[in-house]
Amino acid sequence: MTKAARRPSPAVLSLALLLGGVASPALANKVFVSNERGNSVSVLDSTTWEKIAEFPAGNRPRGITMSPDGRRLYVCASDDDTVRVFDPDTYAEIGTLPSGPDPELFVLHPSGNPLYVANEDDNLVTVVDVDTRQVLAEIPVGVEPEGMAISPDARLLINTSETTNMVHFIDTESFEIVHNVLVDQRPRYAEFTADGSKLYVSAEIGGTVSVIDMTMDAPAVIDTIRFNVPGVQPEWLQPVGIRATLDGRRIFVALGPSNRVAVIDAATDEVIDYLLVGQRVWQMAFTPDQAYLITTNGNSNDVSIIDVKAEKVIRSVAVGEQPWGVVVAPDRSE
Amino acid sequence: MPLIAALPLIWLATAAAALEVRAAVIRIDSTLPLPISRLDLPPDDLGLTGAALATEDNATTGRFTGTTYDTRSVAVAPEAAPAALEALRADGVALIVVLGDAAVTLALADAAGPGALVLNAGAADERLREADCRANMLHVAPSRMMLSDALVQFLIWKKWPRILMIAGSHPGDRLLAEAYRRSAAKFGAKLVEEREFTDTGGARRTDSGHVQVQRQIPVFTQGAPDHDVIVAVDEADVFAAHLPYRNWDARPVTGSAGLMPVSWHAAHEAWGATQFQRRFERLAGRPMRAEDYQVWLALRVIGEAVTRTGSADPAVIRDYVLSEAFELAAFKGQKVTFRPWNGQLRQPILLSDRHVTVSVSPQEGYLHQGSELDTLGPDRPETACTAFGG
Incomplete structure (x- = not known):
């Protein structure tokens, strides 16, 4: 964890912020980190990696995402049983969405609407129109739905159910489940490759990532990735968040309490490295240019910044208490 | 695969x-x-x-x-x-x-x-x-030894190795007391004294019964050798709930009251x-x-x-x-x-004070060549079971 070599002086920083308000700099993106225990969202600048703001985000904020135009920030306020919507410029709350009890993870349609929310208490996936705030559908799934993903062509919605140990494939037109695939214990998170040919699903308690081939008539598990770090008890290698690079070369898997992120060669699905990050690494997000990957480290109250090309951790930044989720604002033309 | x-x-x-x-x-x-x-x-x-x-x-x-x-x-x-x-x-x-x-x-x-x-x-x-x-x-x-091992591991982690064990007189209490003796020997705790709390029968709840209990328990726990903690062994629910705050020395109570090893x-x-x-x-x-x-x-x-x-x-x-x-x-x-x-x-065994989960055993540092969960309860080399082809 290298320290920042140079820190901009406060005067320079405020000037930069001032300029940022006038004309958006090309490379700076806001990074939003939900702090589960801190009841807040921390905001970082992706060029300086300095924390520039922190604002209250309701009770127990976890899942966090953003509209494709960068105008709305959605936060699952789990203990408020609602999804809170914030203005990413002013940090003011601009509304709430019905989510069912204890929302934890969700995924937005690539167009920005609707929002698909996993409701762990009710064994349902709720489909919410973000403009009208109406519930469009409720889809019964397995016990304790958790991970949510949507295929790049937006035709398939993915939900993982933690106690049923299944991946449910839901048709986004009919809201019907069209396939179910069993995976290992407590599936947490699902991530498509950019071309949609493969789906990666992490099983936290099983300690594996299932690789599902999406090119056949029916999805099928074609490989199971296992993890091994010398000196780390196998039961602490608990895969949670997954991210696939847009160029199709790498898969990154957050390994929870083992404090490691696994780097996987997407061509062979072999683990090629483990990067030491903060404690209880949970979710991750790329910057839009894919140069950096930010990991939330729940037990060390910081985020680690990974240089994606070098596959090295370049620094860590303190955020609020128990960071959980992270999203990076898209590039935006004013 | x-x-x-x-x-x-x-x-x-x-x-x-x-x-x-x-x-x-x-x-x-x-x-x-x-x-x-x-x-x-x-x-x-x-x-x-x-x-x-x-x-x-x-x-x-x-x-x-x-x-x-x-x-x-x-x-x-x-x-x-x-x-x-x-x-x-x-x-x-x-x-x-x-x-x-x-x-x-x-x-x-x-x-x-x-x-x-x-x-x-x-x-x-x-x-x-x-x-x-x-x-x-x-x-x-x-099993009882999984529970007693779970608690004693925590007591050792906490550096509370000197135990005053107070056990009831029911058959289950005797078995649980034996489990604690074995756990203490296994993890290096010391039972500085064992006392039996004999169940003499009678109603367990009476109006303003606390008045008598408040006098009885300090006297019963008086004069014990130096100890870090009490382990109460009371499966029949006769006395353990009365120990916290009333025991003679200012020592925490664990086991069947206070900090309890439980499956859930x-x-x-x-x-x-x-x-x-x-x-x-x-x-x-x-x-x-x-x-x-x-x-x-x-x-x-x-x-x-x-x-x-x-x-x-x-x-x-x-x-x-x-x-x-x-x-x-x-x-x-x-x-x-x-x-x-x-x-x-x-x-894993939860250690609960009935209000929050205080800790979960096995405790960090209790290593095992197979599964750390096998540090709780009798392990394979000690087993007397033959019905599973062992």
């Missing part, structure tokens, strides 16, 4: 033929004195709502695999248990969860025969896992337990007890094995759950699996 991954898929694809899984829960109701605290009064549906929740959970999964679950629940006196079992066996039910004491559980396992699989969700006696183990009996309930507690929230607690509370209208959790877990073991093997045959289920392929998430932070040498479910 590809084999394991492919197995459920092949089966899912051919799951058109519906499978019905028939199981039963037999709860043995003995007449017991009332508990010290009215908070501990046993609910009528104790254990049985755990069964109902597990059946719902299994059925939700079964919707996707063409499997239905039918669980019969019976609550009977010990003397009526054999007849209840016979009726179930005559009906073709061969997967049987028993929530009862050691004697009845063992008798039912023997009466059920080799074609049935009995899951012990209640009895903590070591002998059922050791000398009296049975090939057709698995143990979901933790309604306050536990970590690892997704909150949703599980809420599902149970919505169904039962009350918080979950350890008995409910243990019955739930027993039926989930069955459900998971059925999902993975596509069979409801007790022999197939037994072989699968004892194999290395079996694993189950149980809201305790790591997978639970079975010890193949005696059929005991490996599981």
Whole structure:
């Protein structure tokens, strides 16, 4: 964890912020980190990696995402049983969405609407129109739905159910489940490759990532990735968040309490490295240019910044208490 | 690897033929004195709502695999248990969860025969896992030594090795006291003195009874050698609840009161337990007890094995759950699996003060060449069980 070599002086920083308000700099993106225990969202600048703001985000904020135009920030306020919507410029709350009890993870349609929310208490996936705030559908799934993903062509919605140990494939037109695939214990998170040919699903308690081939008539598990770090008890290698690079070369898997992120060669699905990050690494997000990957480290109250090309951790930044989720604002033309 | 991954898929694809899984829960109701605290009064549906929740959970999964679950629940006196079992066996039910004491559980396992699989969700006696183990009996309930090891590991981590043990006079207390002696020897704690609190009978709750208790307990705990902590051994719920704050020396109380090693507690929230607690509370209208959790877990073991093997045959289920392929998430932070040498479910043990989860054992640093969970309870080299081919 290298320290920042140079820190901009406060005067320079405020000037930069001032300029940022006038004309958006090309490379700076806001990074939003939900702090589960801190009841807040921390905001970082992706060029300086300095924390520039922190604002209250309701009770127990976890899942966090953003509209494709960068105008709305959605936060699952789990203990408020609602999804809170914030203005990413002013940090003011601009509304709430019905989510069912204890929302934890969700995924937005690539167009920005609707929002698909996993409701762990009710064994349902709720489909919410973000403009009208109406519930469009409720889809019964397995016990304790958790991970949510949507295929790049937006035709398939993915939900993982933690106690049923299944991946449910839901048709986004009919809201019907069209396939179910069993995976290992407590599936947490699902991530498509950019071309949609493969789906990666992490099983936290099983300690594996299932690789599902999406090119056949029916999805099928074609490989199971296992993890091994010398000196780390196998039961602490608990895969949670997954991210696939847009160029199709790498898969990154957050390994929870083992404090490691696994780097996987997407061509062979072999683990090629483990990067030491903060404690209880949970979710991750790329910057839009894919140069950096930010990991939330729940037990060390910081985020680690990974240089994606070098596959090295370049620094860590303190955020609020128990960071959980992270999203990076898209590039935006004013 | 590809084999394991492919197995459920092949089966899912051919799951058109519906499978019905028939199981039963037999709860043995003995007449017991009332508990010290009215908070501990046993609910009528104790254990049985755990069964109902597990059946719902299994059925939700079964919707996707063409499997239905039918669980019969019976609550009977010990003397009526054999007849209840016979009726179930005559009906073709061969997967049987028993929530009862050691004697009845063992008798039912023997009466059920080799074609049935009995899951012990209640009895903590070591002998059922050791000398009296049975090939057709698995143990979901933790044994006494798993519980005592879990607590003593924490006491050593806390650097409280000097224990004053106060044990009741009931047979279960004697067994639990022996478990603590073995745990103390295993982890390097010292029992500086053992005292027996004799149950002299009588009502346990009287109006303003605390007035007398407040005088009795300090006197009873007076004059003990220097100790760091009290371990109360009181399965029959006679005195332990009265020890905290009244004991002579200002020392914490653990064991059957204060900090308690338990398989489950309604306050536990970590690892997704909150949703599980809420599902149970919505169904039962009350918080979950350890008995409910243990019955739930027993039926989930069955459900998971059925999902993975596509069979409801007790022999197939037994072989699968004892194999290395079996694993189950149980809201305790790591997978639970079975010890193949005696059929005991490996599981973390919660240390609860009945308000929050204080810690979870095994404690960090207790290493094991196989599973750290095997630092809790007798390990493979010590086993006296031969029914599992060991």
